[in-house]
Amino acid sequence: MRLTTIRITPDRTTAARVDGKHLTLLPHPDVGALIASGTDWARRAAAHTGERLPLASTTTELPPLVPGHHLHVAAKALGAIDHLVTTTRPNTHPPTP
Numbered sequence: 001m002r003l004t005t006i007r008i009t010p011d012r013t014t015a016a017r018v019d020g021k022h023l024t025l026l027p028h029p030d031v032g033a034l035i036a037s038g039t040d041w042a043r044r045a046a047a048h049t050g051e052r053l054p055l056a057s058t059t060t061e062l063p064p065l066v067p068g069h070h071l072h073v074a075a076k077a078l079g080a081i082d083h084l085v086t087t088t089r090p091n092t093h094p095p096t097p
Contacts (some may be wrong), residue, residue, distance in 0.1 A: 001046055005030040017045055018023070025051045 002018040003026075014035045016023040025046050028034040034041050 001042065003034070003045065015045075016053075017048070019052070020053045021034050021055050023055055024048060025053065 004016050004018060004023070005013050006016050006023065007013050008025075015026040015028040015031045015032055017026060026034055026045055027050065028037060034045060037044075
């Protein structure tokens with residue numbers, strides 16, 4: 001599953017799931033808020049059937065995935081979550097800044 005944060009208006013962003021040539025808008029202001037919403041965030045994001053937008057119609061300006069945080073931190077966190085999900089055991093090597 002691929003996720004992104006898109007700008008809807010100059011003052012509003014939303015998390016979205018990339019579904020082929022469409023984006024499905026998720027009920028969170030950004031990917032960071034989605035991840036922070038609970039341990040079942042991936043299941044809820046995959047199952048959500050919200051408003052869909054053609055990928056080609058979205059702006060080329062994409063805001064940060066997690067506003068106020070470095071993308072590196074988000075990538076490390078997602079990597080650790082992916083490891084936990086695929087192996088069902090904790091990552092013994094915590095992410096480094």
